[in-house]
Amino acid sequence: MNAVLPDIAARHGFTADEYAKILDHMGREPNLTELGIFSAMWSEHCSYKSSRRWLKALASNAPWVICGPGENAGVVDIGDGLAAVFKMESHNHPSFIEPFQGAATGVGGIMRDVFTMGARPVALLDVLRFGSPSHPRTRHLVSGVVSGIGSYGNCTGVPTVGGQTTFHASCNGNNLVNAMCVGIAPADRIFYAAASQPGAPVIYVGSKTGRDGIHGASMASTGFDDEAEAKRPTVQVGDPFTEKLLLEACLELMASESIIAIQDMGAAGLTSSAVEMAARGGTGIDLDLDAVPQRETGMTAYEMMLSESQERMLMVIHEHALEHARGIFEKWDLDCAPIGRITTTGRLVVTMNGRIEADIAIGPLAHEAPLYERPWTLPEPRPPVGVPGSPVTVESALITLAGCPDLASRRWIWEQYDHLVMGRTVAPPGGDAAVIELPGDRGLAMTADATPRYCEADPVAGGRQAVAEAWRNLVAVGARPLAVTDCLNFGNPESPAVMGTFVGSVNGIAEASRALAMPVVSGNVSFYNETRGEAVQPAPTIGAIGLIDDLDRMASLAFGGADETIHLIGATSGHLGASLWLREITGEEDGPPPPVDLDAERRTGELVLGLIRDLGLASCHDVSDGGLLVALAEMALASGIGFSVRRPDREVAAHAFWFGEEQGRFVVSSPCAGKAIAAAAHDAGVACTVLGRTGGDVLTVDDGQPISIESVRTVHERWLPDTMAGAGETS
Amino acid sequence: MKVRVHVTLKDGVLDPQGKAIHRALETLGFAGVRDARQGKVIDLELACADEAGAREQVDRMCRQLLANTVIEDYTVEFV
Amino acid sequence: MKVRVHVTLKDGVLDPQGKAIHRALETLGFAGVRDARQGKVIDLELACADEAGAREQVDRMCRQLLANTVIEDYTVEFV
Amino acid sequence: MKAALVLFPGTNRETDMSDALRRAGAEVVTAWHRDRELPAADLVVLPGGFSHGDYLRCGAMAARAPVMAPIVESAGRGVPVLGVCNGFQILIEAGLLPGALLRNAGLRFVCRTVHLRLERRCRLSGHLDVGDVIRVPVAHGDGNYFADSDLAARLEDEDRVVFRYVPDGRGAGNPNGSTGDIAGIINRAGNVLGMMPHPEDATGPRQQSRDALPFFQGIVESLS
Ligand SMILES: Nc1ncnc2c1ncn2[C@@H]1O[C@H](COP(=O)(O)OP(=O)(O)O)[C@@H](O)[C@H]1O
């Protein structure tokens, strides 16, 4: 073993203090492989060293939570003997460097997190945040990311049913790609990653190991041939077909009593999967790298331990199950190799060519990563903007908003995703939450949301709002919200201002998830989304799932027919701060975001759930980006049925009333239940107003000039295809 | 003027297509295939007649569009 | 032995990828591109050392798998 | 009536298809790509997916799988065979149907509901009538059916175009640029049908359309 010089430690990203800690744990100088292993395990990505302290604030328990954060994904009981397993993860940097492969492998990674736990993936969602549409790279990135996500989900046969897409100049140098996967498993057959039985064989399955994505390698290139390093790309290429085989093979093996522990090889590959399994089981692990299936020749121990080759799994299985496992992996044409054993030593011992290449105590690696108390400051609260005068009519503002980058139809995106495969998609993309059919006429609803412009202005309110919007999107289809996963995307945590947005957002999420009884069961933090000091707007994305007990009572945003009464549920005051109206019509990005009253939010949501359940509303849609009139227009577009609405009081200026973004609001319509709706709202102490009626093929607001649905549809549907025209895939 | 551009994956980059071809050839009973890699070939017909100018232009095309230089190499050949 | 196989669309078969490349090059401001066609290149490494035998074998590979002779032509080149 | 569902490692619409067949009253058995025999069945179905990853050409590798020998043999004996999406691609690569399937003209994968018109009745058109228009989803990246002018003329002369894309209310029609708006064709003997759209995803009570249920019901009844 060659000892490492301190400057190589520095090039692995260690501070002098951190390196001293390593020396202390090792009792000697680490060699290069050992240093690489520490650098992976103690990286921000694996150790959460800047965020850990704050994530503790998130509530993760509830009677229906089977497994909270800490495992590969969160697990929630959904009744009838079933569990939903879900998680969201970022693949931001890779997707910016190589959009197609970066996004594709992001989907692959999150799917493995879910089927590792014994669940069959049933749905994917993707949250995409791009730079300004006019930035020279944006179209290329959109095109590549969308086709990358599609290629992976489509090939593996998992429907991509929803997501969110935003555009903002703060993402010009760092786009964000967050993928969420939801799986279904028998509630009593969840698989965990705790390697508890010393003596049991460790097997490697899936693709062979190559030199993919070894980031540390370039930093430590003094030990290697410099020229070879320079040519070596750090981008991984995904192989969705192999993922499909791996998925089927793992699920087949899981049907028998074979597996003790299982973990996918994600970031930091073999290192993190081996160390984490042993750490969770309180055991040790011996690995023999000569037995690892390899795609390239001459790989070093360092490279093999840090490779991020995709579509690989590590399992600890019962000795007696070895032959059975071999048979299954052979059937699916996958490599399957015993590469080590679980031990009682509490150490990771790696050998190659008969030499010990690494020997490290597991405890420090897994549990004693540095923990940072980074300084943070919250942004100054922004003064209210009041109600600035409107330069345009309400009708023309609607046309502008319906076709603006953040509100235009996402059809161009989700039509590239197979959102129907498996045949269970009952609410496809385009609604508030997507819904997948469960046995027994039940439905699983899912959504993914955050409003970065709110988080930038007020991180705490923004964090609350992200959870509240997810809650509302679930409620709007008639689903009881169950739990959330998060994907927290921020800039450099070493900047107090960035760290402040993180701390504030997490606190807001924690508060809202408690108030709305939606525990956080899994999540992911992605820092350093910044280029030359320009950070992305804070984006704490919330993925959430909910249950529909009776699919006959599922609600959708399409009006049911003509002559329905349209009600607004929730209060409106005309809050234009941080709104899309302000940004798109006046060009200002200013003012505080609308406040989130969590108590009112909960009462309103429960009221609406009751209305859907008991009255079977004709339609229901929550009010979010763009405000009330945008929500109404979306309902008209979805149904092809127009409306005439009037604002009830003229105290609030028309544009503030129709485009303000107060939270906690829904629009519902019903042919004959008007009285019952008003009565129920009154009993619940929630504001409820009749806005008007459905019918015709035009939209009429405050008795003004009618606009045809088709003219709104044209601007709404054309923006994205027109923007993307000619940015064809040429691969 | 006719130009042929080859775009191939860099060494070390996983090539799922090549892997699949390799396996399929083996399944079909073709023994002795040691490796298979798949790439793209793009044939261009250019109006321009001056080779040096064309070479420089095609090089820019490759870097801007035809090849993804993060994972791919390219070669240009005049035919 | 190294073999390079080119698989290209037959003349008269519509080539959407080639067309897209052509259009994209024009959009990027490359003037004077008269035509663009895209095909596949497959690089094989064979254990066999005898060229005649290899040629016959690769020809069978092409007809059986690598090319769809309804729409594609192929050429084999030893390198 | 028994239908044999042929599975390749990358098949992914097998549940959709077996659900649809069962809804229509069929019993479903499966065959694996390595099988050299087919289970006894009245109908052979190749469902959608990415049989072997389909990186080279869709269906190219699957068409050379061991299970294809008994399928070709059964087809020759007149056993009805239905190939949907990737199944259609495989039937073409196996030479059971003519033509080729190219990359979509728009170069992008497309998943949306299209309108299909039945152009002729045949053994595999179920209860649909000529001129019936049904709403059925497509989900493919390589569904651009290509026939040169000779083949295209022959298909029309021999009346072998079974399904064609027709414009929906908003003017969207052919999703992939196929020759003559062809969505599905039958072999000369009239027992092998290949189509790109997914009728199986338009049969369930909670799917966006149920228009294709009579298609499956008719097939199942006629083979019972
Ligand atoms: N990247 C994407 N992938 C799939 N679906 C998307 C994507 N972006 C947006 N959508 C879908 O478009 C619709 C509108 O999205 P959004 O405006 O975020 O809805 P909401 O305001 O209800 O949260 C939703 O149905 C959403 O699932």
Ligand SMILES: [Mg+2]
């Ligand atoms: Mg909504």
